Amino acid sequence: MIQKELMTVVSQSEIAENIFEMTLKGALVDQIDQPGKFVHLKASEEMMPLLRRPISIARVEHDKQEFTMIYRAEGAGTTALSRKQSGDQVDVLGPLGHGFPVEAAASGETALLIGGGIGVPPLYELSRRLNEKGVKTIHVLGFQNKEAAFYTEQFAELGETYVATVDGSLGEQGFVTDIVNKHGLRGDVFYSCGPTVMLKAVEKLHAAPRGFISLEERMGCGIGACFACVCHPAADETGTAYLKICSDGPVFKAGEVAL
Amino acid sequence: MSRLALDLPGLSLKNPVMPASGCFGFGREFSQLFDLSTLGAIMIKATTEAPRYGNATPRVAETPGGMLNAIGLQNPGLEKVIANELEWLKQFDVPIIANVAGSQTEDYVQVAKEISKVDNVHALELNISCPNVKTGGIAFGTIPETAKELTKRVKEVSEVPVYVKLSPNVTNIVEMAKAVEDGGADGITMINTLIGMRIDLKTGRPILSNRTGGLSGPAVKPVAIRMVYEVSQQTNLPIIGMGGISSVEDVIEFFLAGADAVAVGTANFVNPFVCPELIAELDQYLEAHNIDHISELKGRSWK
Numbered sequence: 001m002i003q004k005e006l007m008t009v010v011s012q013s014e015i016a017e018n019i020f021e022m023t024l025k026g027a028l029v030d031q032i033d034q035p036g037k038f039v040h041l042k043a044s045e046e047m048m049p050l051l052r053r054p055i056s057i058a059r060v061e062h063d064k065q066e067f068t069m070i071y072r073a074e075g076a077g078t079t080a081l082s083r084k085q086s087g088d089q090v091d092v093l094g095p096l097g098h099g100f101p102v103e104a105a106a107s108g109e110t111a112l113l114i115g116g117g118i119g120v121p122p123l124y125e126l127s128r129r130l131n132e133k134g135v136k137t138i139h140v141l142g143f144q145n146k147e148a149a150f151y152t153e154q155f156a157e158l159g160e161t162y163v164a165t166v167d168g169s170l171g172e173q174g175f176v177t178d179i180v181n182k183h184g185l186r187g188d189v190f191y192s193c194g195p196t197v198m199l200k201a202v203e204k205l206h207a208a209p210r211g212f213i214s215l216e217e218r219m220g221c222g223i224g225a226c227f228a229c230v231c232h233p234a235a236d237e238t239g240t241a242y243l244k245i246c247s248d249g250p251v252f253k254a255g256e257v258a259l
Numbered sequence: 260m261s262r263l264a265l266d267l268p269g270l271s272l273k274n275p276v277m278p279a280s281g282c283f284g285f286g287r288e289f290s291q292l293f294d295l296s297t298l299g300a301i302m303i304k305a306t307t308e309a310p311r312y313g314n315a316t317p318r319v320a321e322t323p324g325g326m327l328n329a330i331g332l333q334n335p336g337l338e339k340v341i342a343n344e345l346e347w348l349k350q351f352d353v354p355i356i357a358n359v360a361g362s363q364t365e366d367y368v369q370v371a372k373e374i375s376k377v378d379n380v381h382a383l384e385l386n387i388s389c390p391n392v393k394t395g396g397i398a399f400g401t402i403p404e405t406a407k408e409l410t411k412r413v414k415e416v417s418e419v420p421v422y423v424k425l426s427p428n429v430t431n432i433v434e435m436a437k438a439v440e441d442g443g444a445d446g447i448t449m450i451n452t453l454i455g456m457r458i459d460l461k462t463g464r465p466i467l468s469n470r471t472g473g474l475s476g477p478a479v480k481p482v483a484i485r486m487v488y489e490v491s492q493q494t495n496l497p498i499i500g501m502g503g504i505s506s507v508e509d510v511i512e513f514f515l516a517g518a519d520a521v522a523v524g525t526a527n528f529v530n531p532f533v534c535p536e537l538i539a540e541l542d543q544y545l546e547a548h549n550i551d552h553i554s555e556l557k558g559r560s561w562k
Contacts, residue, residue, distance in 0.1 A: 002291060002292060002531075004530070004531070004532060042529065047323070047324040047476075047477050047478075048323045048324060049321055050321060050322075050325060050326060050476055050525075050529060051321050051326060051528060051529060052528075052529065093531070217316070218317055218319065220319045220328070220528045221288075221527065221528035221531065223288045223289075223292075223531055224287075224288040225283055225284040225288045225289065225527065225528070225531075226282070226284075226319070226328070226330075226528050227284075227318070227330045228317075228318050228328070228330070229316070230312075230313070230318075230333065231316075232312075238310065239312060240309075240310040240311060240312045240335075240336075241312075247288065
């Protein structure tokens with residue numbers, strides 16, 4: 001069930017350059033039943049910025065009614081959000097969208113998790129859930145550079161973790177796809193989140209017989225009403241079919257969307 | 260009788276608050292959040308004869324106190340809207356105002372003829388003001404004679420009252436209102452969006468793939484108020500006012516300007532519960548201010 005709630009900031013800190021980790025508390029957490037869903041936040045009560053900001057959920061602690069999100073402070077909305085302090089309230093709408101199907105990987109199987117930049121956070125909760133049910137996870141995380149990297153140790157605690165940076169300042173130099181090829185990484189299922197250009201390259205790797213990708217897109221309403229974040233399905237003879245990233249996604253089966 | 264209930268041509272409204280076309284889809288998403296029967300009416304997303312994908316993304320850009328959109332009338336087409344969307348909406352006790360769009364006169368006539376036969380469609384909203392399509396849309400809404408002629412043609416085939424949605428992108432809004440009144444319109448809805456643009460400083464190019472888009476949200480409210488104020492004094496047609504409404508004070512302001520009912524657009528994207536919240540708050544406002552019926556406020560700014 002989608003709820004709207006004034007949630008309380010439990011903590012907030014800058015964990016990498018312009019990358020913030022914020023933990024929020026409230027009853028809405030009870031509704032988060034799948035990794036890969038997102039929340040839509042009103043960063044300010046003022047009319048600028050007017051619209052909400054979609055942010056992925058990185059970790060859920062149901063017993064404490066808390067969730068953690070990791071986001072990049074970039075524009076007016078996320079910058080305003082980054083100034084929130086413990087005890088402040090944030091207007092949250094969520095959980096929204098369709099997340100990663102944990103059930104797509106069986107106990108004993110291997111899942112390959114490939115994330116790029118600010119697409120990395122939702123893979124963390126996914127990895128936790130997969131590991132809980134006995135799925136082996138291999139993580140490939142790509143960042144611009146050392147300063148922009150985060151959560152590499154947290155992922156390493158859950159499974160084999162490879163880090164790629166564009167400039168080679170952390171882990172190995174190159175893109176996530178280079179790492180997968182170089183080490184011959186394969187899984188029974190892959191899950192990926194990051195920029196569209198990366199997802200396109202990841203789909204072509206065929207690193208697992210089945211896979212799921214999470215798309216990033218500018219959104220309006222976040223619930224499927226405004227038609228701002230539509231995309232074309234891969235199979236569409238008429239040219240008028242569409243999928244809404246916010247409500248049909250943001251997670252799709254690999255190959256489902258024309259990237 | 261309720262302080263909020265009122266009758267307009269074709270419409271028996273429980274209350275004067277309804278979601279504006281294009282800001283509510285066909286209601287499905289919002290039905291998960293609240294009972295659609297609480298709404299005064301629903302203005303469904305613009306329907307064209309053939310399915311339309313609309314424009315390429317980016318389709319929205321934020322602006323101070325508002326947003327630009329250039330969706331481009333994306334919709335599944337007349338046949339599917341009738342078979343799937345309107346059929347599904349029949350489970351709710353709420354009148355539907357069907358927004359009708361097209362590229363040429365024949366398109367409007369065809370859609371109006373068919374969609375006005377559907378049981379729960381109690382009125383049409385003639386979309387002669389969409390700024391985001393290459394042909395049709397606003398092309399019909401900026402020349403008085405053209406608007407009048409289209410209104411007349413649609414009135415000939417429609418089985419329900421016809422409201423015409425006016426564009427603010429004109430020099431003389433009163434002239435447009437009078438033209439559609441002459442054409443036989445039963446009511447006016449106003450205003451559609453104002454044409455605007457934002458440019459990306461990194462690329463030096465417009466942000467929207469359509470280059471221009473329609474500006475909506477709180478930023479346009481003063482323009483809408485001024486136009487409702489002018490038009491309501493010069494025509495006898497009822498007006499459903501819209502443009503930047505997000506609070507109960509905004510609703511009151513539109514009535515004072517001369518509106519008979521109001522529609523809420525962009526605010527649905529910011530707070531999907533805004534319509535039922537406004538309906539509840541409006542009743543409380545009237546109670547607190549000893550106003551027996553909402554219609555008492557109409558046009559008080561100029562009466």
